[in-house]
Structures are given as structure tokens and as C-alpha cells.
Amino acid sequence: MAGDKGPRRSPQEAVRAVREDIIRGVFAPGERLTEDALATRYGVSRVPVREALRVLEAEGFVEAKPYIGVFVRELSEAEAEDLLELRSVVEPMCAARAARNRTPEQLGRLKELLNLGWDAVHDGRLTEVPRLNSRFHEVIAEASGSEVLGQMIRQLSQKIAWVYAVELPRRAEDSWREHEEILEALAAGDADRASALLAEHIAKATNAYRRRVREAAQAPEDPAPTAARTGGD
Amino acid sequence: MAGDKGPRRSPQEAVRAVREDIIRGVFAPGERLTEDALATRYGVSRVPVREALRVLEAEGFVEAKPYIGVFVRELSEAEAEDLLELRSVVEPMCAARAARNRTPEQLGRLKELLNLGWDAVHDGRLTEVPRLNSRFHEVIAEASGSEVLGQMIRQLSQKIAWVYAVELPRRAEDSWREHEEILEALAAGDADRASALLAEHIAKATNAYRRRVREAAQAPEDPAPTAARTGGD
DNA sequence: GGGCGAGGGACTGTATACGACAATGGTGGC
DNA sequence: GCCACCATTGTCGTATACAGTCCCTCGCCC
Known part of the structure; x- marks a missing residue:
């Protein structure tokens, strides 16, 4: 040692x-x-x-x-865009599977993460939010029922977290509201709705990310350094 | 040592x-x-x-x-299906990017792999085909221009090769004819056509895989063990 | 005769030691 | 004063050695 x-x-x-x-x-x-x-x-x-x-x-x-x-490594803007597009096709597919295959135990873990996420957002402990967000999406991936698929999505999810490390906290509240709806659809076993909600969720997150990048481009100096790395989707 | x-x-x-x-x-x-x-x-x-x-x-x-x-690990049939579905959405997207970003050097490597593949198929050296096939798809992934994306697709491609290790050689010839068309589209920079061709290519390969699984289910004893692990897509 | 527990063997997990290569700073020559 | 060359240093790459854990077998007891 x-x-x-x-x-x-x-x-x-x-x-x-x-x-x-x-x-x-x-x-x-x-x-x-x-x-x-x-x-x-x-x-x-x-x-x-x-x-x-x-x-x-x-x-x-x-x-x-x-x-x-x-x-x-450093993630170029183009690579970040690719990851987001990849995610926009992969995660809804994953959610549809999860709606069919999720176990009650997984639903419980999602509910727990949802509560933790809400609490963190409301208490202003924004540094914990990205991690909880990643976990939420990872559990959905796990709930898809395919180990190999889940593993691949987990990697994607982690890279996405890397991308979103620079997102604004402004979106956090909306994000977790959407998580709640997604969980409802999963619990109801509604594959189409789960898939659609996740697609929408990701589209909004992607837009928020793009806005953030554009603002950062206009003002090279980060206007609120303490606010960075506290977002998520 | x-x-x-x-x-x-x-x-x-x-x-x-x-x-x-x-x-x-x-x-x-x-x-x-x-x-x-x-x-x-x-x-x-x-x-x-x-x-x-x-x-x-x-x-x-x-x-x-x-x-x-x-x-x-062993790949369950359900997991194989998931991989194939994942591929069917990811690779066309990758091809579209590749049509826009590919370098002449990458086109050359694809052409070389195409020739090697044709030769192997025609000479009956079927054990070499899956590897060449993987390489072909990996170069397309690399040509997409995104390092992170390419890395992820390469992993997917390798797992797909694992799935196709049990495919029939019957499809090999059709497969490489399709590769040729894909290469033409990439060379022409036609993103839509490249994407569509790859989607079709994968759909056919998936069908061939499903047929193979069904036949294997009917006859548990592999009727031609030497023919296994020689397919590809 | 069957079940339970201790001991041995095997393998993984980890730490330490040594050799190989690249980067850097100094010295000598031009 | 500047550049090239060389030695030194720091880090990686690999091998070897040791400790921890699991499994399995053999022996004992019930």
C-alpha cells in the first residue's frame, strides 16, 4: 500500500x-x-x-x-450529437421492452429512485441529480429483460451522463416529472406509451442540451460555474 | 514465461x-x-x-x-433477437453518416474487404467469411466519423458475429452482393440509399438467422456441423 | 449407511519487483 | 547564442510471489 x-x-x-x-x-x-x-x-x-x-x-x-x-478523452460536439441521436432510437425501444418485462422489484427500485430524485431536486442537492438520473435510466435498461441489451444501454447511459454533465439545472424539475409519467406507463405495462414518453423525454433533454451549448458558445465564460454538472435529463 | x-x-x-x-x-x-x-x-x-x-x-x-x-456467457435466443433489432435501427443510421463522412482511404479498405469476401465465398473458404463480414461492418462504423459511436457499433458488430456464428453459408453469396451495393452507395455519398440498403441487408440477414434457428429447433442434431460458423450477413 | 465438519488443493485477488520505453533537462560542440 | 546529442528520470508493461476465498473430498460421528 x-x-x-x-x-x-x-x-x-x-x-x-x-x-x-x-x-x-x-x-x-x-x-x-x-x-x-x-x-x-x-x-x-x-x-x-x-x-x-x-x-x-x-x-x-x-x-x-x-x-x-x-x-x-474529450467528447466533441459532433460526437455528443451522435450519442444523443443514438439514444433517441435505442432507449424508446428499450422502454417498450421494459413495459412488457419489468418485475415488481424493478418497479420498486424505480419508484425509490424517483423519490430520491424529487427530494434531491427540491432540496437543492443538485450534485446528486445526474447520478440518480443515470441510475433511473439504467434500471429501465435492466428491466428490458435482455442482459446483453441492458449492458450496452448502460454504457450508452453513462456516456450520456458525461454529455449532460454540463447541462443546466433548470430542466431538472421537468425531467423528474417526466420520469414519473414514464414510471406510470411502465407500471401499467403500456409499451407504446412508455416508448412514446421516453422518446419525448429524450427529445426535450436533447433540446435543452443544444440550448446550453449555444448559450455557452455566446458566453465563453461559464456564467454560473456552480450550476454546471448538476443537470441530467 | x-x-x-x-x-x-x-x-x-x-x-x-x-x-x-x-x-x-x-x-x-x-x-x-x-x-x-x-x-x-x-x-x-x-x-x-x-x-x-x-x-x-x-x-x-x-x-x-x-x-x-x-x-x-451464452446468448439466449431472446437476447439474439434484441441484438438484431438494435442493429436494425443503429446500423442504417451509421451508414447514413458514413455516406457523408467516409474518406477515400476507407472506401479503399471496404473495396479490398469486398474482394476478399467474394474470393473466400467463391473458393469455399467459408471459415474466413464471418471475420471479413465483421470487418466490413466495422469499417462502415469507423467511416461514420464519430469515434465514440464507432466504438459502440464495433462492440455491437462483434456480438452480432457471435450470433451469426451459427448461420447457414447459403446466404453468404447474397450477402456479399448486397455489400457491393452498399459500397456503391457509400462511394456515391448517397446517405438515404446507403441507409435503406443497410436496413434491407440486415432484415434479410435477420430472416436467415430466424430460419436457421427454426430449422435447428426441428432437428436438434446439427445436420451439417462443418457448415456451422461459416455464415455472416 | 447417511449427514456433517474439518482439511487440503486450486484458483482468484492483490501486492511487490524488475525491465522497457518515452519524455525531459543538461552539456558539449558548432 | 543555438542546436544536437546523451544521460537521467519517470511511467508503463510484465513477471513473480503471497494472501484470501471457495470447492471438494475424506474422515468422523450419529
Whole structure:
């Protein structure tokens, strides 16, 4: 062990920890990540860190250059658009399946996430919202019933969270209202309605994202830095 | 070094090697993969093997159980259907982008793959066809111009190859004729036509797959084992 | 004879050590 | 004063070694 500084996370969670830190913007795009620094940060050895970085490379969050190091990738605007379009066709399909296959236990988890999300929004704990949002969509993916499909959507969802890390909190309240309607459709087993609601939900989120990008382009200086990374869809 | 038995592959290629062996069916679904065995097989140490297995786990090819081992996943029929449906919406979208963004160099690679595919089909070297087919679709994904999108589609393409490992060779000839038309549309920059052709291509491949499954269900004994794992789309 | 528990074997998970390569700073020559 | 070359340093890539956990078998007891 090196420094025992980190929060002593289980090494199994190293992947998740690094990925979350990337999504939350702790590590900036283009930044170089050294295995040693990450190892001491998370309180583990280099081996688990290496494994985590390989996974993140496969997922597209970092880029590894041999004998040099791994670098946090940066998402171009065009790539973000592609992800959003991809999502707009994939997630409604996923929701339709989920409406048919969801278990009561999954509905319960969605309801719980919905409550947590509402509370976080109303209490102003906006830093927690993106994570809850991701979880909500991931559970829907899981509820689709297909493990392979769910895994793929989960990756997509995480990248989307990366995109939305810069969205405005203004939309958060609307977003969770829409989540509520989606959950109702899933609970009722209405595949068509669930699919349509999710399509609409994503379209609105995409528009909010585009507005945010346009505003940022007009005012290069972020007008409210504390408001960043608190949005979601 | 452990055994020096393997073909002395570069460790960088360990991931690719294991994945290909899984796709080709060298490792049967449900089979347990021990790190040591893989290490000696590929002539590397356990560490690169572990990293490879983690990546494959993230990609959904294997399932890791803590302190027990990793097992080759098996694709249920329902999951295969989901993958095919996912593909039917994602790849046409990808083709449309590729028609606009493809570089001459990428067109050249596609043309080369097309020739290789035709030759393999006509010479009866059917074991090489699925790999060439995967490559063809992967280059289209790359030509879409979005790195993140391409990476995601590449993973999808690999899983599809896994599904099609059981397809009939009967379709191979039609498939490569369709590839030729797709390439023409891409070269012409006709996004709509490329998208439509790819949608049709995938629909036919999906039907062929479904026929194959139905026939297999009627005759549990594989009537022509040498014909398996030689198809593609 | 059957069930339960302890012990051994095997494998995974992790840490440490060493060699290979790239980047960087200093020194010498021009 | 500037540029090229070389040594040094830092990091990655890999191998080896050790600790923790699970499974399975063998022996004991009921």
C-alpha cells in the first residue's frame, strides 16, 4: 500500500469510482492519468487500477498510449450529437421492452429512485441529480429483460451522463416529472406509451442540451460555474 | 514465461485473441476460463489475461464471479433477437453518416474487404467469411466519423458475429452482393440509399438467422456441423 | 449407511519487483 | 547564442510471489 489516503474503496469498485470521477468532471478532458496517482487516490495497488483503465478504454472514456499513459478523452460536439441521436432510437425501444418485462422489484427500485430524485431536486442537492438520473435510466435498461441489451444501454447511459454533465439545472424539475409519467406507463405495462414518453423525454433533454451549448458558445465564460454538472435529463 | 507453447502473440492482442476464440466457438458457452490456462495458451502472464477478461466482461462476452472465475456467457435466443433489432435501427443510421463522412482511404479498405469476401465465398473458404463480414461492418462504423459511436457499433458488430456464428453459408453469396451495393452507395455519398440498403441487408440477414434457428429447433442434431460458423450477413 | 465438519488443493485477488520505453533537462560542440 | 546529442528520470508493461476465498473430498460421528 502506498499512502492510505483514499476513502479505502473496495478494489472491485475502482472501475466505477474512476468512471464516476471522469463523468463528474473531476478529471478534465485531455488530462493525463497516471496509474500510480490513481492507485494512491483509491487506496489500492496498480493492478486493479490497470484493469479499471482497460475497461474504461474499451468503453471509450479514456485513451491509452503505450508507454506514455492514459488520457481522458474529450467528447466533441459532433460526437455528443451522435450519442444523443443514438439514444433517441435505442432507449424508446428499450422502454417498450421494459413495459412488457419489468418485475415488481424493478418497479420498486424505480419508484425509490424517483423519490430520491424529487427530494434531491427540491432540496437543492443538485450534485446528486445526474447520478440518480443515470441510475433511473439504467434500471429501465435492466428491466428490458435482455442482459446483453441492458449492458450496452448502460454504457450508452453513462456516456450520456458525461454529455449532460454540463447541462443546466433548470430542466431538472421537468425531467423528474417526466420520469414519473414514464414510471406510470411502465407500471401499467403500456409499451407504446412508455416508448412514446421516453422518446419525448429524450427529445426535450436533447433540446435543452443544444440550448446550453449555444448559450455557452455566446458566453465563453461559464456564467454560473456552480450550476454546471448538476443537470441530467 | 510459463510454457512458450502458444503462437507467441503480442500481449496487446490478448484481448482480441480471446474474443475471437469465443466468437468462433473455441470456448463453449458456460465454459469456465481459468487465467492460468489462458496465460499458457497465449504465451503471456496472468496480468494481461486478467485485463483482457475484464474488458470482455465489460463487453458482455464473459461473466466474472468473484473468487470463482470467469465463464463464457451464452446468448439466449431472446437476447439474439434484441441484438438484431438494435442493429436494425443503429446500423442504417451509421451508414447514413458514413455516406457523408467516409474518406477515400476507407472506401479503399471496404473495396479490398469486398474482394476478399467474394474470393473466400467463391473458393469455399467459408471459415474466413464471418471475420471479413465483421470487418466490413466495422469499417462502415469507423467511416461514420464519430469515434465514440464507432466504438459502440464495433462492440455491437462483434456480438452480432457471435450470433451469426451459427448461420447457414447459403446466404453468404447474397450477402456479399448486397455489400457491393452498399459500397456503391457509400462511394456515391448517397446517405438515404446507403441507409435503406443497410436496413434491407440486415432484415434479410435477420430472416436467415430466424430460419436457421427454426430449422435447428426441428432437428436438434446439427445436420451439417462443418457448415456451422461459416455464415455472416 | 447417511449427514456433517474439518482439511487440503486450486484458483482468484492483490501486492511487490524488475525491465522497457518515452519524455525531459543538461552539456558539449558548432 | 543555438542546436544536437546523451544521460537521467519517470511511467508503463510484465513477471513473480503471497494472501484470501471457495470447492471438494475424506474422515468422523450419529
